[in-house]
Amino acid sequence: MSDxxxxxxxxxATVSKVVNGRYGVAQATVERVQQVIHELGYEASLGAQSLRSHRTNVLGILVAEFEPFSTELLKGASREVAGSGYQLLAYSSGDGEGAAIGWERRSLARLSGTLIDGAVIVTPTVIETKHGFHVVAVDPHTGPSGLPTVDSDNFAGAVLATNYLLALGHRRIGHISGRPDLESARLREAGFRKAMADAGVAVDERIVRVGGFRTESAAGTAAELLTLPDRPTAIFAGNDLSAISTMDVARSMGLTVPDDLSVIGFDNIPESALVNPPLTTIMQPLQRMGAESLRLLIDLIAGVERDTHIRLPTELVVRASCRAHP
Amino acid sequence: MSDxxxxxxxxxATVSKVVNGRYGVAQATVERVQQVIHELGYEASLGAQSLRSHRTNVLGILVAEFEPFSTELLKGASREVAGSGYQLLAYSSGDGEGAAIGWERRSLARLSGTLIDGAVIVTPTVIETKHGFHVVAVDPHTGPSGLPTVDSDNFAGAVLATNYLLALGHRRIGHISGRPDLESARLREAGFRKAMADAGVAVDERIVRVGGFRTESAAGTAAELLTLPDRPTAIFAGNDLSAISTMDVARSMGLTVPDDLSVIGFDNIPESALVNPPLTTIMQPLQRMGAESLRLLIDLIAGVERDTHIRLPTELVVRASCRAHP
DNA sequence: GAGTGATTCGAAAACGTTATCGATACCGAT
DNA sequence: ATCGGTATCGATAACGTTTTCGAATCACTC
Structure with missing residues (x-):
């Protein structure tokens, strides 16, 4: 800058004013300085700016892992950030079930404190929100975090899914749920139970089990369900990853979907349209959720008064993994 | 820190020494200071550190867009970075074909100069490498960039793919290539031509066309090829995305894969195993490429002498999208 | 031509670190 | 006692910005 x-x-001082568009410098000077900046290819040092003004115009988005779900969110978020004057940085907290949580939390806190103005978190990782640092949670960890939140209507979606299965004539419906410390997983299970109860169908506790939201863990649970003497005729999987995993397991056991078993998922990740058979599922508007969370974060930083809890609607997407029960 | x-x-000064593990402070003092650091939850300011020492222990990885290809790379990279003492930040340069290139380039340059110690770039975006800033390119833009590079053997992989099709008895083989300014795209086309020539089969120029590496653009090209009076019996698509797109187009035209048309892709993104029929393709070890590029970057920063061009092998993955030509 | 207000500019402090280097204390040996 | 050497520690100057505030200039007005 001194150059x-x-x-x-x-x-x-004058250069700084020009860079930041502050008032109080003559038009002629502004132009001359901008000219020189361009010629010299000068770029302000983010570190120094942050140090002095506690503002970097950089936002973060923290995901547990790079998988389809968070990738969709990222797409939406990075589309929203364009033209907002902010820069978006994504970081992964490492492994989802992760080992080195301590280390990750620390380095995360470091970034937060000094280098980004706010963050969207898409992971159960708790983060202590320092003064002046904004964070919004997507699909958040259970419990009264009090954080601004963006999610979809998991409960209603689960009711949708279950009702669809019921309407097809299924009565023995199994459920593979996510980790119970995830709010979304609990809501989906609750929606499932509600729909069953409303239809007057008793749920057999032996065929609702925790499977986690990840491919491998769900596979084990699916295998358990399907080897039961009187296996379910339909399964509502807690998310698409476990639904896809369930279909794999079914196939490997000689069962064909949807003839021998109906499967419905939740999320509508892009993969769901590709698998064979294409997966019937509940759509969450993932990209839109990413975009909304970023918009919320930006508004929060700007100090605009607005609703800090956004719930987006879900929708049934009928494809080919379910059929009527004879 | 003064607290x-x-x-x-x-x-x-002493606190700083303790934080950085420098020599010259009594054991008792070290412990006391660490105790206090822990109690107060102190975290060093990245900005200030960067400002003073020009080192942040943060690395960046720049992708054009969050799609399956780069997501796999990200996975590999973030796995490799764990435990290295570095933190990894991902950013998207915005849209692949992107509008606001100027703005992106600038903010990218800002990050580079001040906030990260080095970067992996997975995009044709050119970046001027300032002094002391290391970058390694994955699957780089064409031309003699002179940058350290990680890629896979695109040429050999294309030969593999073409030979496979030839071995199945196909002679009318079409090729949908990527943007010609991508080195990988050019190499794949070159490999295709080489294999054809070696087999003594003439390539019909009307059925090798640029389709781009993206879903939508490839669909158009695929449609052109398949409506030709004597359409190809097999298509070697430049990457999996365009292969999948080609299969979609074929299906929508009433053609069944692989009976009426064989399709082979390139990359082996996770989706390829899921589509119907599962796609036969050439595997690039994407996660490994991500990991290797990060390792290379770290070594470069550490100043270790090593080979700066890494080429990983490709492999034929036979699934169900190709069959013998009658 | 002196006074007034508006405009434009720059000197300097501060942000939170790290590196240098001199100061101090301590130890054993002469 | 004095001294040389070691271990330990702290004062201080940077690093590249932003911000405040006073100084300087200028254009007017009476």
Whole structure:
């Protein structure tokens, strides 16, 4: 910056004003300085800016892992950030079930404190929100975090899914749920039970089990369900990953979907349209959720008054993994 | 930091030494200071550190867009970075074909100069490498960039794919290539031509066309090829995305894969195993490429002497999208 | 031509670190 | 006692910005 100042024949103070568009510098000077900045290819040092002004115009989005779900969110978020004047940085907290939580939490806190103005978190990782640092949670960890939140209507979606299965004539419906410390997983299970109860169908506790939201863990649970003497005729999987995993397991056991078993998922990740058979599922508007969370974060930083809990609607997407029960 | 210093009864200089593990502070003092750091939850300011020492222990990885290809790379990279003492930040350069290139380039340059110690770039975006800033390119833009590079053997992989099709008895083989300014795209086309020539089969120029590496653009090209009076019996698509797109187009035209048309892809993104029929393709070890590029970057920063061009092998993955030509 | 207000600019402090280097204390040996 | 050497520690100057505030200039007005 002092280079710029020298060659433009002004002081660093003036250069700073020009860079930040502050009032109080003559038009002629502005142009001259901008010219020099362009020629010299000057870029302000983020570190120094942050140090002095506690503002970097950089936002973070923290995901547990790079998988389809978070990737969709990222797409939406990075589309929203374009043109907002902010820069978006994504980081993964490491493994989902992760080992080195301590280390990750620490380095995360470091970034937060000093280098980004706010963050969207898409992971159960708890983060202590320092003063002046904004964070919004997507699909958050259970419990009264009090954080601004973006999610979809998991409960209603689960009711949708279950009702669809019921309407097809299924009565023995199994459920593979996510980790119970995930709010979304609990809501989906609750929606499932509600729909069953409303239809007057008793749920057999032996065929609702925790499977986790990840491919491998769900596979084990699916295998358990399907080897039961009187196996379910339909399964509502807690998310698409476990639904896909369930279909794999079914196939490997000689069962064909949807003839021998109906499967419905939740999320509508892009993969769901590709698998064979294409997966019937509940759509969450993932990209839109990503975009909304970023918009919320930006508004929060700007101090605009607004609703800090956004719930987006879910929708049934009928494809080919379910059929009527004879 | 001065808070820590005060409550521990030492100077900030000593605290700094403790934080960085420098020699020259008594064991007792180290422990006391660490105790206080822990109690106060002190975290060093990245900005200030960067400002003073020009080192942040943060690495960046820049992708054009969050799609399956780069997501796999990200996975590999974030796995490799764990335990290395570095933190990894991902950013998307915005849209692949992107509008606001200028703005992106600028903010990218800002990050580079001040906030990260080095970067892996997975995009044709050119980046001027300032002094002391290391970058390694994955699957890089064409031309003699001189950058350290990680890629896979695109040429050999294309030969593999073409030979496979030839061995199945196909002679009318079409090729949908990527943007010609991508080195990988050119190499794949070159490999295709080489294999054809070696087999003594003439390539019909009307059935090798640029389709781009993206779903939508490839669909158009695929449609053109398949409506030709004597359409190809097999298509070697430049990457999996366009292969999948080609299968979609074929299906929508009433053609069944592989009976009426064989399709082979390139990359082996996870989706390829899921589509119907499962896609035969050439595997690039994407996660490994991500990991290797990060390792290379770290080594470069550490100043270790090593080979700066890494080429990983490709492999034929036979699934169900190709069959013998009658 | 002196006074007034508006405009434009720059000197300097501060942000939170790290590196240098001199100061101090302590130890054993002469 | 004095001294040389070691271990330990702290004062201080940077690093590149932003911000405040006073100084300087200028254009007017009476």
């Amino acid at each position: 710029v100042a020298r060659t433009a024949g002004v002081s660093v | 820590v210093a005060r409550t521990a009864g030492v100077s900030v």
